[in-house]
Amino acid sequence: MNNAPGRRVCGTPGLPRTPCLRSLRVPMPYEFILSHRAEFSETDMAGIVHFANFYRMMENAEHAFFRSLGFSIHAHDGSATVGWPRVNAACEFFKPLRFEEVVDIQLLVAEVRARSIRYAFRFWKSEDGERTEIARGSVTTVCTTVNRMTGKLGAVEIPAAIRAAIAPAPAEMLAALSPK
Amino acid sequence: MNNAPGRRVCGTPGLPRTPCLRSLRVPMPYEFILSHRAEFSETDMAGIVHFANFYRMMENAEHAFFRSLGFSIHAHDGSATVGWPRVNAACEFFKPLRFEEVVDIQLLVAEVRARSIRYAFRFWKSEDGERTEIARGSVTTVCTTVNRMTGKLGAVEIPAAIRAAIAPAPAEMLAALSPK
Amino acid sequence: MNNAPGRRVCGTPGLPRTPCLRSLRVPMPYEFILSHRAEFSETDMAGIVHFANFYRMMENAEHAFFRSLGFSIHAHDGSATVGWPRVNAACEFFKPLRFEEVVDIQLLVAEVRARSIRYAFRFWKSEDGERTEIARGSVTTVCTTVNRMTGKLGAVEIPAAIRAAIAPAPAEMLAALSPK
């Protein structure tokens, strides 16, 4: 999956044995894969990665997707800061993720509206030589300006440059994401 | 709301001015309120509490609810540990929470099944003298044993003592929680 | 220790059985105690609270100390924000802290300089009916303004009102803190 054409794969910290796959082509406007090796501090006393970290991972994949397109998720525009706060985020958990295991966080653009983007996420790990989906999530973010003097937030239209660079994934890719 | 009969309210760190409300009656089997003052380390560069912390807060309310009933969320039973991993967790965000603001995390038992419990959560803060709902979430957890030697997880029936102590909230309280 | 005159003790989330001790007198200018019940998400796969959380706990005690004096650690002053970034922080760990255990974080003002404050911290828990020191730390913070437009940080003199409200702890209290 990682070496499919046009899919972006980022490096993974502490992964000396796995080759660092990087796309040689332009980024696709609807998909991105971020790899992450589970950290000790992400585990809990049940011996598995604490579930709250999956929301951070989805956000990190979203931000890396933005960087791959040449944007930052947190940009300054005069006296305002453009950001993307979440309006909702959900995750289903199928299998545990353990310390030092590598998880591939697959981002798909599910919907682009005037002021918001909805992403779908699938988490994959390799187990017994097979690719296993361990979690599945979704996040909706709203394009927002934060006034740096007052701290007030307000939704705004997505900048044209970003809209031009992002498109929803093909319907058949999203169809696979109906509740498991 | 906090001083309604039978509702449990826990103390809040660093809250010298607010009286520490505690129920004088037995805990209700379907509701619990945990107060939390937003920490500096929970904020992000947008100046608001990072959304991933809301999932930790829901979990903390769930664990405090269990403690209020005399149970621990993580108990040892011979060579196994009984735990409650999440199978899904979702949250909608209506308004930001800021540093040092106090949020009341209201837990409601939404559904009790043979091996799982579904909770609904509402987050409240006081703003301009009014009680405002800033977020709303849900979490489904499955009663599970973790073999301490092998680390394997397996779903089990909820122990009778816990089932006897918990009941779903009245339908009208849950009806208020349909999507906003 | 908690009920010594003049020492501030904050509430603890999810602590229904322990009385909520609060000082009836004015805050002391050099000491503060914040209680905290270890959260599930703070544990790691070794079954104990992950060490990085001790730095957050020291910070939370510092912020609660400031609040007890009527100040906020993060205040707005015109177009600048006054903050207290850390210039160093250290902690020694003697014994583990486990899920649901209550730790008392004792803050002592160790030194007040023109632009910085050094705090000493001792972490206490009850074990087998005895009060046990489980960790000991120190933090030096510098009074700083952050320009909200540029994000630049710069050290400034501690405001007079804060200097007037804080004093170093008595030498004998600090002497007890020489390396264990």
Added chain:
Amino acid sequence: MNNAPGRRVCGTPGLPRTPCLRSLRVPMPYEFILSHRAEFSETDMAGIVHFANFYRMMENAEHAFFRSLGFSIHAHDGSATVGWPRVNAACEFFKPLRFEEVVDIQLLVAEVRARSIRYAFRFWKSEDGERTEIARGSVTTVCTTVNRMTGKLGAVEIPAAIRAAIAPAPAEMLAALSPK
């Protein structure tokens, strides 16, 4: 610095523009460099990476160093788990780290004793075309077994295979680390 012979450099998530440097030679027994791109969730409302994350970063570099040598920091040995809890950790902060900046965490083995290892850490970022040291820390860890049934911790001698694979850094490298 990254391309010096024998120094290990790991990949960085979301770093499409920087080449992924990897050592072609065997790992050095006393040094390791882990790169990390600052995440949004690591920032705080002051707009910079929250200091508690630097302790996680030191730990992540230590764990990646162990992996580079073929070891895991958390290994099972019969009914016990061998781990490396911290006995102390300190960090000095010189300059802020901001969202999306890349930091190189340089680990040096400072001292190897019968049951413990002391590491020194230097944090580097590129600023205005120059390599700048933004923080400096140290961590002492003790080789420990955790009984998986009782949870009890006990210090043990470092396994021979690990002792054989690690050596202190040359004195001149460590001399550069005297307090700044």
